[in-house]
Amino acid sequence: MRAFLGLGSNLGDRQAHLRTAVAGLPDVVAVSPLYETDPVGGPPQGAYLNAVVELDSDRSPRQLLSLAQELEVRAGRCRAERFGPRTLDIDVLLVGDLTVDEPDLVVPHPRMWQRRFVVAPLGDLAPDVVPVGALEASEGTVRRLTLTLSLNEVGGRDR
Template sequence: MTRAFLGLGTNLGDRLGHLVTAVAAIEDAVAVSGVYETDPVGGPDQGRYLNVVVELDTRRSARELLAQGQALEADAGRVREVRWGPRTLDVDVLWVDGETVDEPDLEVPHPRMFERAFVMVPLAELAPDLAGGWAGDHDGVRRLGDWQELVARGLEAGS
């Protein structure tokens, strides 16, 4: 089994609902970070995101994790019209222990993960060894609460 991490984000529709549905479908998930509300990075003017990082204990390759992430995005009704635009669900393969991929449609480790607070802050909860004392900017990142707690209460950020 291999340790892997996926980053999930959403800023359209029932944000928490999209995350709950996606996490429930990840069979080899072993932990979920707290839920963070974050400012969008790049792209057009858009609403704030909810973000989590999911830890997996898996036998799947990075390519197989990408396929699952794309299927989860499709199930959430994601439409790819504008690069870095608003989305119902975004799933990124962040890290797979012992695996490096450098292909046009997949790079692992994720090439920008170490630059993004919306990835590194929740990742540090699950894998401080990977976060490495990340000292980047935390502006625009607000922890809403523990995954289990928020799911149990069914809260949507901002309501």
């Protein structure tokens, strides 16, 4: 099943945190270019590096969330402050055409179409899943970087 996860980091070696996260994910098909973005909400903090990862996985949304949270913990993620800075943030964006509405997991991600740092990299990987006009309607400033996380570099396979 086709699934998409959003990755972000704004503490420490941001690129290394994202690279380690991608290496820890099973069934990676593609990784978007990296984007540098200003934080949305929360206290004053540094800029994020963001990317979207496409998986071809038979894992459920709940299993993907558990894996994401495990990778965040391994990266030293501290959840002391809502919207605070973080070493690693992984959001479950889409999992096939499944929908989930639970207190700790909503799929499709409820705010992804409002967030340019999700819409832009998702559009790079899968323009077919991004609604027409979503990029223009999304909020925030993003800057596409020449940095990439090659799947060969992290142990996956390139398309």
